[in-house]
Amino acid sequence: xxxxxxxxxxxxxxxxxxxxxxxxxxxxxxxxxxxxxxxxxxxxxxxxxxxxxxxxxxxxxxxxxxxxxxxxxxxxxxxxxxxxxxxxxxxxxxxxxxxxxxxxxxxxxxxxxxxxxxxxxxxxxxxxxxxxxxxxxxxxxxxxxxxxxxxxxxxxxxxxxxxxxxxxxxxxxxxxxxxxxxxxxxxxxxxxxxxxxxxxxxxxxxxxxxxxxxxxxxxxxxxxxxxxxxxxxxxxxxxxxxxxxxxxxxxxxxxxxxxxxxxxxxxxxxxxxxxxxxxxxxxxxxxxxxxxxxxxxxxxxxxxxxxxxxxxxxxxxxxxxxxxxxxxxxxxxxxxxxxxxxxxxxxxxxxxxxxxxxxxxxxxxxxxxxxxxxxxxxxxxxxxxxxxxxxxxxxxxxxxxxxxxxxxxxxxxxxxxxxxxxxxxxxxxxxxxxxxxxxxxxxxxxxxxxxxxxxxxxxxxxxxxxxxxxxxxxxxxxxxxxxxxxxx
Amino acid sequence: xxxxxxxxxxxxxxxxxxxxxxxxxxxxxxxxxxxxxxxxxxxxxxxxxxxxxxxxxxxxxxxxxxxxxxxxxxxxxxxxxxxxxxxxxxxxxxxxxxxxxxxxxxxxxxxxxxxxxxxxxxxxxxxxxxxxxxxxxxxxxxxxxxxxxxxxxxxxxxxxxxxxxxxxxxxxxxxxxxxxxxxxxxxxxxxxxxxxxxxxxxxxxxxxxxxxxxxxxxxxxxxxxxxxxxxxxxxxxxxxxxxxxxxxxxxxxxxxxxxxxxxxxxxxxxxxxxxxxxxxxxxxxxxxxxxxxxxxxxxxxxxxxxxxxxxxxxxxxxxxxxxxxxxxxxxxxxxxxxxxxxxxxxxxxxxxxxxxxxxxxxxxxxxxxxxxxxxxxxxxxxxxxxxxxxxxxxxxxxxxxxxxxxxxxxxxxxxxxxxx
Numbered sequence: 001x002x003x004x005x006x007x008x009x010x011x012x013x014x015x016x017x018x019x020x021x022x023x024x025x026x027x028x029x030x031x032x033x034x035x036x037x038x039x040x041x042x043x044x045x046x047x048x049x050x051x052x053x054x055x056x057x058x059x060x061x062x063x064x065x066x067x068x069x070x071x072x073x074x075x076x077x078x079x080x081x082x083x084x085x086x087x088x089x090x091x092x093x094x095x096x097x098x099x100x101x102x103x104x105x106x107x108x109x110x111x112x113x114x115x116x117x118x119x120x121x122x123x124x125x126x127x128x129x130x131x132x133x134x135x136x137x138x139x140x141x142x143x144x145x146x147x148x149x150x151x152x153x154x155x156x157x158x159x160x161x162x163x164x165x166x167x168x169x170x171x172x173x174x175x176x177x178x179x180x181x182x183x184x185x186x187x188x189x190x191x192x193x194x195x196x197x198x199x200x201x202x203x204x205x206x207x208x209x210x211x212x213x214x215x216x217x218x219x220x221x222x223x224x225x226x227x228x229x230x231x232x233x234x235x236x237x238x239x240x241x242x243x244x245x246x247x248x249x250x251x252x253x254x255x256x257x258x259x260x261x262x263x264x265x266x267x268x269x270x271x272x273x274x275x276x277x278x279x280x281x282x283x284x285x286x287x288x289x290x291x292x293x294x295x296x297x298x299x300x301x302x303x304x305x306x307x308x309x310x311x312x313x314x315x316x317x318x319x320x321x322x323x324x325x326x327x328x329x330x331x332x333x334x335x336x337x338x339x340x341x342x343x344x345x346x347x348x349x350x351x352x353x354x355x356x357x358x359x360x361x362x363x364x365x366x367x368x369x370x371x372x373x374x375x376x377x378x379x380x381x382x383x384x385x386x387x388x389x390x391x392x393x394x395x396x397x398x399x400x401x402x403x404x405x406x407x408x409x410x411x412x413x414x415x416x417x418x419x420x421x422x423x424x425x426x427x428x429x430x431x432x433x434x435x436x437x438x439x440x441x442x443x444x445x446x447x448x449x450x451x452x453x454x455x456x457x458x459x460x461x462x463x464x465x466x467x468x469x470x471x472x473x474x475x476x477x478x479x480x481x482x483x484x485x486x487x488x
Numbered sequence: 489x490x491x492x493x494x495x496x497x498x499x500x501x502x503x504x505x506x507x508x509x510x511x512x513x514x515x516x517x518x519x520x521x522x523x524x525x526x527x528x529x530x531x532x533x534x535x536x537x538x539x540x541x542x543x544x545x546x547x548x549x550x551x552x553x554x555x556x557x558x559x560x561x562x563x564x565x566x567x568x569x570x571x572x573x574x575x576x577x578x579x580x581x582x583x584x585x586x587x588x589x590x591x592x593x594x595x596x597x598x599x600x601x602x603x604x605x606x607x608x609x610x611x612x613x614x615x616x617x618x619x620x621x622x623x624x625x626x627x628x629x630x631x632x633x634x635x636x637x638x639x640x641x642x643x644x645x646x647x648x649x650x651x652x653x654x655x656x657x658x659x660x661x662x663x664x665x666x667x668x669x670x671x672x673x674x675x676x677x678x679x680x681x682x683x684x685x686x687x688x689x690x691x692x693x694x695x696x697x698x699x700x701x702x703x704x705x706x707x708x709x710x711x712x713x714x715x716x717x718x719x720x721x722x723x724x725x726x727x728x729x730x731x732x733x734x735x736x737x738x739x740x741x742x743x744x745x746x747x748x749x750x751x752x753x754x755x756x757x758x759x760x761x762x763x764x765x766x767x768x769x770x771x772x773x774x775x776x777x778x779x780x781x782x783x784x785x786x787x788x789x790x791x792x793x794x795x796x797x798x799x800x801x802x803x804x805x806x807x808x809x810x811x812x813x814x815x816x817x818x819x820x821x822x823x824x825x826x827x828x829x830x831x832x833x834x835x836x837x838x839x840x841x842x843x844x845x846x847x848x849x850x851x852x853x854x855x856x857x858x859x860x861x862x863x864x865x866x867x868x869x870x871x872x873x874x875x876x877x878x879x880x881x882x883x884x885x886x887x888x889x890x891x892x893x894x895x896x897x898x899x900x901x902x903x904x905x906x907x908x
């Protein structure tokens with residue numbers, strides 16, 4: 001096995017893929033002790049790649065027009081050269097499914113296998129958010145069920161009716177997430193509960209409509225405590241459980257959207273970590289192949305060119321700048337943790353006494369990978385060195401000021417503040433407005449009140465909010481109000 | 489060993505997103521139809537028919553998916569890379585339209601403009617295009633399918649449906665078998681046979697059998713039919729348009745849509761369709777497609793010069809033996825009666841002999857008092873309808889809704905004429 005695989009510039013073959021995968025598996029399992037799901041590696045064409053990542057990158061997905069739209073966007077960007085195709089797509093499932101594009105050279109395939117099949121794969125298996133929220137064993141089955149269910153509904157109730165519900169549910173899919181609790185119950189038990197609940201709702205509804213006069217109802221409502229007692233942040237869940245008028249199949253569609261939303265929640269919270277981890281590992285693994293003389297110099301040159309592109313970070317005043325590149329930041333941070341373990345500076349000893357010089361970098365990055373999300377990872381591990389390397393600085397935009405101003409830069413006074421602000425930038429609160437269900441007038445007009453918990457005076461985009469409310473009303477069936485409450 | 493499975497999926501179907509595209513088209517049919525109309529209005533006839541894809545643009549806000557997102561305002565800080573020379577406290581003017589790159593929401597993918605590009609296949613494009621023309625499903629399929637398939641006999645096979653049994657071939661096979669198997673008296677004398685072991689040679693034994701069936705299953709022969717793309721020949725389509733002062737934009741638009749439909753129909757039937765554009769006032773000239781539709785020119789109406797020019801082009805470039813010549817003429821018929829009579833005469837004697845099909849449409853966007861007065865040209869042409877039945881047709885075209893029915897009227901006659 002120790003014979004050099006001359007892969008540089010080569011066309012890939014299935015034999016070569018198998019060989020390299022075996023090599024990488026041996027190194028990761030034995031040398032670096034990475035814990036991974038079994039891999040299912042699928043070679044696909046460019047068109048299939050376009051197909052794949054236009055439906056949320058899932059191998060199976062329920063049909064909806066917005067995926068057709070995103071296909072067209074991607075196709076257009078790809079054909080006009082504005083966007084390259086992803087080298088790989090990887091799915092958090094067990095076995096872990098990765099797509100390799102047939103156009104890739106053998107070097108690229110090696111990079112992709114290292115990145116996706118061992119990097120992302122071990123992240124999916126190890127990171128606490130994924131462990132808590134996604135069932136890698138069950139997702140494909142669930143997708144198959146969802147697709148079948150949606151298509152059956154289309155057949156039974158018509159495209160338009162299904163589309164209306166899905167459109168409406170999609171409008172609040174970012175608000176279909178539980179962040180703190182997870183319900184562990186079997187699907188069968190849940191279904192029984194749901195049916196009971198629906199029956200109960202119908203009974204209540206009929207009862208109220210039959211017996212209670214509007215005046216009485218208003219009195220009862222006033223006497224009762226507010227419902228729900230605590231604000232509910234999972235709008236989709238509340239609608240699924242409480243919407244007075246939804247039919248059973250409509251409720252099930254809402255639930256499907258919520259489930260998908262919940263499934264994708266960890267991905268959105270760990271972009272920097274996940275891409276950083278995968279990039280760190282493709283870099284480490286391919287260097288390891290080179291150290292063991294399994295690949296040639298040509299291979300390494302080709303690989304390093306691609307790697308550099310992946311972790312390239314344009315400056316904020318560069319025309320190519322969009323945002324911080326999660327690959328670049330994450331790669332830099334994991335590499336930095338290793339560096340601090342192996343070759344600490346005086347500064348590292350002051351800032352990271354627990355890491356500096358311990359030598360056991362493998363343990364350190366494994367701990368980081370398992371127990372953090374982007375926000376806490378940055379708060380915990382972003383070092384002055386990385387801040388300096390990226391020349392990070394902060395532009396503040398305060399309503400009370402006429403101009404933007406520079407809040408902090410990469411100097412001794414700025415490190416801590418930049419670290420805090422960057423961590424905040426990756427928190428859910430700064431990415432998604434905080435909107436919660438605060439009241440449901442069960443006894444009177446059945447209206448629903450949502451409250452935007454506004455922080456630091458940040459408003460909602462009103463036009464969008466109005467359209468979104470209209471969609472929620474479609475699901476709720478009664479008036480929906482939106483209030484704003486300044487939290488701090 | 490790695491517990492990995494490597495699978496080649498390339499042979500699996502692509503177009504997995506097709507159902508989603510279909511749903512997109514369903515959802516935004518109105519908008520897409522409008523966009524398709526715009527494209528058809530802009531691009532030339534032959535482009536629309538290309539095998540490639542057609543890009544249509546829809547305003548982004550029409551296909552946007554609403555969401556709760558942050559608006560502008562409030563206090564935010566953004567950490568960005570690449571500081572060159574800033575120090576804390578530096579002030580920079582707030583960019584107009586500010587807040588860019590800040591806050592939540594998805595960054596618009598790539599394109600900065602406010603239109604969304606949707607790529608339609610030729611099939612999808614034509615479906616939407618003809619939808620506007622109220623084309624029935626059958627014809628829509630007919631026109632938008634790429635190749636016509638025909639089936640024909642190629643040889644014979646030993647299996648098939650009873651209806652394709654070839655009696656002649658079957659009887660031949662039967663005869664051959666019987667001749668071969670019938671016992672012959674001179675076997676023993678044959679020096680070749682004498683060396684063979686009589687008992688073990690199956691042929692010998694068979695020959696000894698007294699009863700050879702007249703018809704055996706092995707004799708059956710069936711005609712073998714295969715489907716193949718119909719070989720096509722070339723066609724040329726002459727577009728004649730009256731651009732005299734009386735032909736206003738509305739009339740030209742009708743004419744253009746009619747030409748487009750005819751062109752699409754012909755490309756369905758022929759491998760290649762050449763286009764010749766002739767516009768005329770009281771003089772005729774061959775022009776480019778662009779000039780044909782958008783050129784500004786006006787003058788009096790005379791048909792004769794166009795007829796003569798067309799005849800000359802046919803004679804020199806498209807002799808009837810190699811080309812299927814089609815003519816679509818659009819005019820409001822506002823010609824003098826002398827010119828009309830002469831044109832009809834010329835058409836009948838010089839042009840019709842070369843032409844497979846001649847369609848004359850008289851464009852009259854506003855019928856007078858609910859009924860159209862027949863023009864002199866119309867009256868002169870009318871008698872040609874009988875003498876060239878099946879090859880000549882004329883219709884009045886009042887508005888866009890009529891285009892398809894008129895086309896079908898012409899098309900139905902063609903089936904008789906060309907349905908070989």
